[in-house]
Amino acid sequence: MSQTANVSSTASLIADPARMSILTALLDGRALPAGELAYAAGITAQTASSHLGKLLDGGLLALETAGRHRYYRLAGGHVSHAIEALAVIQPTGPVRRKAPTAQASALRNARCCYDHLAGRLGVALTNALRERRYIIDAPEQRFAVTAAGTTWFAGIGLDVPAIKATRRGLARPCLDWTERSHHLAGPLGVRLLCTMCGHGWLRRVPGSRAVQATPKGQAALKSQLGITDADWRCD
Amino acid sequence: MSQTANVSSTASLIADPARMSILTALLDGRALPAGELAYAAGITAQTASSHLGKLLDGGLLALETAGRHRYYRLAGGHVSHAIEALAVIQPTGPVRRKAPTAQASALRNARCCYDHLAGRLGVALTNALRERRYIIDAPEQRFAVTAAGTTWFAGIGLDVPAIKATRRGLARPCLDWTERSHHLAGPLGVRLLCTMCGHGWLRRVPGSRAVQATPKGQAALKSQLGITDADWRCD
DNA sequence: GCGATGCTTCGATGCCGCTCGAAACGTCAG
DNA sequence: CTGACGTTTCGAGCGGCATCGAAGCATCGC
Known part of the structure; x- marks a missing residue:
C-alpha cells in the first residue's frame, strides 16, 4: 500500500522542529x-525557504503571492486536525497510580479484548471450559475443541465445525493484562462472545470495552458451566 | 512550547518507513x-527491536510479554486516529493510482472507524442524514440532532434523548481518510452502528474492520434514507 | 536605470539516525 | 546442563538531511 509511504513522508515533514515551529505559527489560520516564519522558527531565510517548499509540496501549506511577499497558510483544517491528533500521543512517562474507580473495576471484571471476552469473567469462563475438557491445550499456542466441547457449544447455538480457522488457528489463549492468566481468543472466542450477547446473557456497554452479565446470563453461567458471581465479580 | 517538540518527536517516529510498516501491521488492533513485525517491515530483528523500543518509549505501542515472545500492539485508538489523520494529507502532485485488491475495496466501501461506521457507506449515510436535516452542523466540530431526526432515530429503535453526551458532545464529524469527507462519530455514531447491526442490516466481519450490508440492510437503506448500492459500492 | 528588499537556488559542511554483524540475555525443550 | 530460539544490546558504517554562506531572481521605491 503506497498509503503507508505517504503517511510517513507527511510525518517526516512534521518531524523537523523548525518546520513544526512554522506550522505552529500558522495554526491559528493566519x-x-x-x-x-523564518524569524518565528529561529532559522535563516534560506533554510526557511527550503522548508516552506517542502511543506508546500507535501500538501500541508497553501501559498498566496502578493507583490514581492509570499504568504503561507495551512492548506486546510485537516492539517491542524492531524497536528492535534499527534499532540494527543504522549511519551510514556512516570507510571501514575490511581485508586481504581467503579469504571475501572467494571473493566477488570469483564471486558472485551477486541472481539472476545476478557477480564476475570473471561478467565473464569476459559478455565471452566478447560476443566470440563471442552477445550484442551494444543501445540503452537492453541486450544483444540474436543468432541464433548463441540456438543456443548452446539447446545448454546454455536456451530463449531462451521467456523473457519485463521492462520493462527481456531482458538488460542490470549494473555489477560489484569489477571495474568489466559482467556479464550481466536475465531471461537469471537463467536462465543457474539453468541452469549445474542442470548442476552452478556451486554456490551456502548462506548466502553466493559461487558455486563444480565441476571439471565448469571443463571446461564451457573447452570452451564458452574460459574457463580463470586468467581469473577470483585467490586 | 514543549508541546511542539512533543509533536515533532512523535511525528519523527511515524516518519520512518520501517516503523510505519510496523504500525500498519498493527493497525487492526492485533x-x-x-x-x-521485523518480517513485515522487511528489516532484521535487531533493527526492528530498536524501532519497537522507540515506538514504545514514544507511547505509540504497548507491550505484552508472553514467555520468550514479546507481543506489541498499538497503545490505543488515539494512535490509529493520528495515523488516519495524517493519511488524509496528500502531496500536491501527480496522483498515483493503485489497483485495489478485493479486501481493500471492501474496506474502502464500508468499515468500522473504532465503533462507528466509516468508508463510502459511512459518508453516504452521514450525507443522507444531513440532506434530510435529521442532523445539522453545529459549532465546535459537532452535529446537532433535529426534532425530525430524533423522530427518525426513534423509528429505527434508537432513543436519542437517552444517549448521554461525552465531553466532545453527542455527535460529531470524523474525517474519513479514504473519502476525504466526514462521517458521523461520537456516541450517536456508535449507537447507530450498533442498532443497524442489531437489525441485521449490517454485519461486522470478524477479525477485520470491514462491514457488510445484508440484503435486508440494502433494502432498509433505500427505503429509510434513499441510499442505493450504487451510492457507496465500488468494487 | 539603480539600489534596496524579500525570497529562492546552489554548493559545501556537519550531524543525526537507520542499518546490520556480532554477541549477550532470557526462555523453552530435552 | 545443553542446545535452540526469540529478542535485545553494542558497535561501526554510511546515507540522507538540516543548516548556512553566497549568488541569482523578482518586485518595489525613487
Whole structure:
C-alpha cells in the first residue's frame, strides 16, 4: 500500500522542529510571509525557504503571492486536525497510580479484548471450559475443541465445525493484562462472545470495552458451566 | 512550547518507513511478536527491536510479554486516529493510482472507524442524514440532532434523548481518510452502528474492520434514507 | 536605470539516525 | 546442563538531511 509511504513522508515533514515551529505559527489560520516564519522558527531565510517548499509540496501549506511577499497558510483544517491528533500521543512517562474507580473495576471484571471476552469473567469462563475438557491445550499456542466441547457449544447455538480457522488457528489463549492468566481468543472466542450477547446473557456497554452479565446470563453461567458471581465479580 | 517538540518527536517516529510498516501491521488492533513485525517491515530483528523500543518509549505501542515472545500492539485508538489523520494529507502532485485488491475495496466501501461506521457507506449515510436535516452542523466540530431526526432515530429503535453526551458532545464529524469527507462519530455514531447491526442490516466481519450490508440492510437503506448500492459500492 | 528588499537556488559542511554483524540475555525443550 | 530460539544490546558504517554562506531572481521605491 503506497498509503503507508505517504503517511510517513507527511510525518517526516512534521518531524523537523523548525518546520513544526512554522506550522505552529500558522495554526491559528493566519497567512504569514516567509520572512516572518523564518524569524518565528529561529532559522535563516534560506533554510526557511527550503522548508516552506517542502511543506508546500507535501500538501500541508497553501501559498498566496502578493507583490514581492509570499504568504503561507495551512492548506486546510485537516492539517491542524492531524497536528492535534499527534499532540494527543504522549511519551510514556512516570507510571501514575490511581485508586481504581467503579469504571475501572467494571473493566477488570469483564471486558472485551477486541472481539472476545476478557477480564476475570473471561478467565473464569476459559478455565471452566478447560476443566470440563471442552477445550484442551494444543501445540503452537492453541486450544483444540474436543468432541464433548463441540456438543456443548452446539447446545448454546454455536456451530463449531462451521467456523473457519485463521492462520493462527481456531482458538488460542490470549494473555489477560489484569489477571495474568489466559482467556479464550481466536475465531471461537469471537463467536462465543457474539453468541452469549445474542442470548442476552452478556451486554456490551456502548462506548466502553466493559461487558455486563444480565441476571439471565448469571443463571446461564451457573447452570452451564458452574460459574457463580463470586468467581469473577470483585467490586 | 514543549508541546511542539512533543509533536515533532512523535511525528519523527511515524516518519520512518520501517516503523510505519510496523504500525500498519498493527493497525487492526492485533498484537504481534517482534519477529513477525521485523518480517513485515522487511528489516532484521535487531533493527526492528530498536524501532519497537522507540515506538514504545514514544507511547505509540504497548507491550505484552508472553514467555520468550514479546507481543506489541498499538497503545490505543488515539494512535490509529493520528495515523488516519495524517493519511488524509496528500502531496500536491501527480496522483498515483493503485489497483485495489478485493479486501481493500471492501474496506474502502464500508468499515468500522473504532465503533462507528466509516468508508463510502459511512459518508453516504452521514450525507443522507444531513440532506434530510435529521442532523445539522453545529459549532465546535459537532452535529446537532433535529426534532425530525430524533423522530427518525426513534423509528429505527434508537432513543436519542437517552444517549448521554461525552465531553466532545453527542455527535460529531470524523474525517474519513479514504473519502476525504466526514462521517458521523461520537456516541450517536456508535449507537447507530450498533442498532443497524442489531437489525441485521449490517454485519461486522470478524477479525477485520470491514462491514457488510445484508440484503435486508440494502433494502432498509433505500427505503429509510434513499441510499442505493450504487451510492457507496465500488468494487 | 539603480539600489534596496524579500525570497529562492546552489554548493559545501556537519550531524543525526537507520542499518546490520556480532554477541549477550532470557526462555523453552530435552 | 545443553542446545535452540526469540529478542535485545553494542558497535561501526554510511546515507540522507538540516543548516548556512553566497549568488541569482523578482518586485518595489525613487
